[in-house]
Amino acid sequence: MSYNNIIADFDNGITTITINRPKKLNALNKETIAELHEAFKEADQDIDVKVIIITGSGEKAFVAGADISEFAHFDVNEGKLLAAKGQELLFDFVAHLSTPVIAAVNGFALGGGLELAMSCHIRVASDNARMGLPETSLGVIPGYGGTQRLPQLIGKGRAMELIMTAGMIDANTALGYGLVNHVSSQEELLPLAQKIAGKIMKNSSVAIASAIKAINGNYEDGVNGFELEINEFGNCFGTEDFGEGTTAFLEKRPADFPGK
Numbered sequence: 001m002s003y004n005n006i007i008a009d010f011d012n013g014i015t016t017i018t019i020n021r022p023k024k025l026n027a028l029n030k031e032t033i034a035e036l037h038e039a040f041k042e043a044d045q046d047i048d049v050k051v052i053i054i055t056g057s058g059e060k061a062f063v064a065g066a067d068i069s070e071f072a073h074f075d076v077n078e079g080k081l082l083a084a085k086g087q088e089l090l091f092d093f094v095a096h097l098s099t100p101v102i103a104a105v106n107g108f109a110l111g112g113g114l115e116l117a118m119s120c121h122i123r124v125a126s127d128n129a130r131m132g133l134p135e136t137s138l139g140v141i142p143g144y145g146g147t148q149r150l151p152q153l154i155g156k157g158r159a160m161e162l163i164m165t166a167g168m169i170d171a172n173t174a175l176g177y178g179l180v181n182h183v184s185s186q187e188e189l190l191p192l193a194q195k196i197a198g199k200i201m202k203n204s205s206v207a208i209a210s211a212i213k214a215i216n217g218n219y220e221d222g223v224n225g226f227e228l229e230i231n232e233f234g235n236c237f238g239t240e241d242f243g244e245g246t247t248a249f250l251e252k253r254p255a256d257f258p259g260k
C-alpha cells in the first residue's frame with residue numbers, strides 16, 4: 001500500500017515504519033494516524049513479519065506530538081473523540097499487537113510522540129533524543145495514554161513531575177528512568193533496533209505473542225494477570241512451535257520455528 005505520510009519497508013523479517021513529515025517534525029495529524037493504523041495492521045497480519053520497528057524521518061524528531069493545528073479549535077466533545085479515536089486506532093492498537101514493536105526514538109519524542117513510543121513494547125533512543133509530555137503547557141493533558149503509561153514505566157512521582165512541569169528529559173535521563181532500554185549514537189540507532197529484532201526473531205513468534213498478552217495483562221483493569229499467564233502458558237502446549245522448540249532442544253540443534 002502507498003502512503004502520504006509514512007514509509008513502510010519490509011526486509012529480512014522486519015517491517016520498518018518511518019513517519020515521514022520531517023518539516024512538521026513528524027507531528028501526528030489525523031491522516032498519519034490512519035496510515036499508521038493500516039501499516040501496523042498489515043504488518044501484524046503478515047506471518048513473515050517477525051518484528052516491527054517504528055522511527056521518524058530526519059535527524060531532529062521521532063514525533064513532536066499530535067498536530068496542534070488540527071485540534072486548536074476543538075470543543076469538549078471533539079476533544080474526547082480525538083483522544084478516544086487516537087487510542088483505539090493507534091496507541092492501544094500498537095500496545096496490543098501480537099508482533100513485537102520497537103520504537104527507535106531518533107530525536108524529539110514529545111506529547112503524542114512519547115505516547116506512541118510508550119505504546120511500543122520496547123524503546124531505544126539516540127543520544128540526541130529529548131522526551132516529554134508538554135501538554136499542560138498547552139492547557140490540556142496527555143490524551144493518548146500518557147497519564148497511564150508514563151507512571152507505569154517511570155513511577156508515579158517522576159511522571160507527576162514530568163507532566164506538571166511540561167519538561168523534557170534527555171536520552172541518558174530516560175535511560176536512568178527506565179523509559180528507554182538502550183541509548184546509542186544516531187548512526188547506530190537503527191542497527192541497534194535491528195540487532196534486538198534479530199535476537200527476538202530467533203524465538204517462537206507465537207510464544208512471543210502470548211508473552212505480550214500476558215505482560216499487558218498486568219496493566220489492565222479487571223484482568224488477573226496470573227490467570228491470563230496460566231491460560232497463555234497452557235495454550236503454548238498446543239502449538240507447533242512448542243513441539244519444534246522442545247524437540248530441537250532435546251536433539252541439541254537450533255530450533256526452526258514454523259510460527260504456528
Ligand code: COA
Nearest residue numbers: 023024025027064065066067068069108110111112134135
Ligand atoms: N504540531 C504541529 N506542528 C508542529 C508540532 C506539533 N506538535 N511540532 C512542531 N511542529 C511544526 C512547527 O509548527 C514548525 O512548522 P512551520 O515550519 O510550518 O512553522 C515545524 O514543525 C518545525 O518546528 P519548530 O518549532 O520551528 O522547531 P524548533 O526546533 O524551533 O522546536 C520543538 C522544536 C519540538 C521544541 C517545537 O516544535 C515544539 O515545542 N513543538 C510542539 C511540542 C508539543 O507541545 N507537543 C505536544 C503536542 S500535544
